[in-house]
Amino acid sequence: MATLTVDGKVRLERAFAKARAERRLAVVVYLTVGYPDRDATAPLLRAALDGGTDIVELGVPFSDPLADGSTVQRASETALRNGVTLDDCIREGADLVRERDAAVQLMGYTNPFYRRGYERLASDLRAAGIAGVIVPDMPAEESAELDRSFAPSGLVRVDLYAPTTPDERLARLLPSARGFVYCVSLTGVTGARDRLGPDVGDLVARVRRHTTLPVAVGFGIATPTHVAALRGVADGVAVGSAVLDVIGRAAVPDRATALRDFVRSLVEAGRS
């Protein structure tokens, strides 16, 4: 149980430091808990780590995921049909931290977290060794309550910034960023795309003027080619819909292997 004395935020920092030391991009993998079925999640998460995943984002399914494209929407609907709850997500995270000492975050919408109560959420995450949350419908303007509950436990809420975020907003908000900064690569919802968003390099450069934290790029990142194109731009990449697509396409017995190999290809593409 010694690992539990290390808090989740330290695991995040360690994950980026390790990738940097290995001269590659950190790979953040998103997986909707309970997709395609409840029993699939645990082996898939381990396969993702075996493939070299640095940080795991556990997707908390929500009935109305308004920042997500069709892939995550469908995964979310499937997970809810499978009866997945926030407790299940925290339990998966706790297992992964205990067994693999992994850097784990929850990614989910405001309402399930709000319903749980931010204080209780904080103590549950802390007990599980989960680093914190990413909440796509909670901009800095609405985060004060959650931040107050998270601060004493050292938990982090990772902010998202978008190509539409103006410089003055970055200057105002980035000083309070914790853990790492998540840049949305495109103007739109999640989902695999053929090409990288045209504004991503500009956004990362604008962000770096206001922070020394590691910068990860997500939304739309789907292929090793995308990852390779971000070498020298970002510190990490976050891949979600493409991961779900790989799992969804594979035959049931091959899912874990397909995911491990896909993650490995992303990790390799990020080496300089």
Next chain:
Amino acid sequence: MSTTGRYGRFGGQYLPETLMPAVGELERAFDDARRDEAFTQEFDRLLREWVGRPTPLTDASRLAREVGLRRVTLKREDLAHTGAHKINNALGQALLAKRMGKHRIVAETGAGQHGVAAAAACALLGLECIVYMGTEDVRRQHPNVFRMKLLGAEVREVDAGSRTLKDAINEAIRDWVTNVRTTYYLLGSVVGPHPYPAMVRDFQSVIGREARAQHVERVGKLPDVVVACVGGGSNAMGIFSGFIADRDVKLRGVEAGGLGIESGKHAASIVGGREGVLHGARSLVLQTDDGQIRETHSVSAGLDYPGVGPEHAYLHETGRVRYVSRTDVEALEGFQLLSRTEGIIPALEPAHAIADLPHIRDDHGADTDVLVCLSGRGDKDLDTVMERLA
């Protein structure tokens, strides 16, 4: 209300970061427009010449006798162009979009009334209009789909979630996130992130201003009770806003009780919901213990929504407005009652307010003057009612 769009602890802007600059820009544009006399004059002119305002106040004396009240007056939003109050807001926002230089409009619709109003306003002003509508609602409200197409709008079906209004809003927001630089989101109720609840209320406040003046002129006093149906709550905020400062006037919102609150199959977010965050605002929301948004039920598609405007949540908490619910069965009775006594076929939404009249008599006595917001006409609901009464 503060400038950050909060009503007590309700309201706010729970949105993806991508949209945060856009809602800031919208807030500034709206503040600027409502201070600009040229804008308000053009809005007023079109309300008169195109919408047909002011809508009349009708004395419903046979209805009043039937339900045992001294006086019932109806604010006739059913006589506004396109058949409901929705046109007031659609026109106001379409004018604002044009002023902002945004020529691509997206909107959501449930029953189709807001979609038709948005399509009509866009046709009038020469704007491109895309309306998102759940596949379940497309099936239930086919004539309105055809009307929107005639008016030049593109109707996009949403085959996700419960395939109704809430999913149409999700999809409209996704479109907005993707095309935010060129696109204006024309939201149809007093829900969503700030500034929508305040802006939609302001565009609908013409209902309350007219009704207050008309009632005083006709009756020589204010009504004792003002009643309106509440889904998202735009017709109610519109008429209530004219009377909020009149502390002696009782305000009453009627939610969709569906098959009864205890059945769990209803759309009464205030009477049966809990605090939560949906579609960009903190309000009262129908949800599970795990924070998932629940599917709703109402005979009236326009009230079939699991949330309610944040200002309503606040007015409920402060006690300024009393919220009750009436069931599908009661609404159908109200629908027939008004048709039979006054020669007016109401939409199923305000039929819930009509159905509340006997309860208002029970609560406030027979010597009561009640003003009802008759938010829309019932043509769109004839199929539903025929099925139910067969």
